[in-house]
Amino acid sequence: MVTGDDIFPELDYGRDRAEIIERLWERKLPDTSELPILRSVITKCWNLEYDYMADVIEGIDAKSR
DSSP: OOOSSOSSTTSOTTTTHHHHHHHHHTTOOOOOTTOTTTHHHHHHHHTTOOSSHHHHHHHHHHHHO
């Protein structure tokens, strides 16, 4: 899912690539507590719980009702 923001805005994707990969492997993901509607959808994306983008859209639709 693309939100328009970098997942780790404090890191440079060219210079800090190894750090980014390490954080992703170690599941050191950003806090999503301030995203009440999208928090669970983003978490499911990070946990590879969606098979298709259509499932993501359905998840967003369900949360926004």
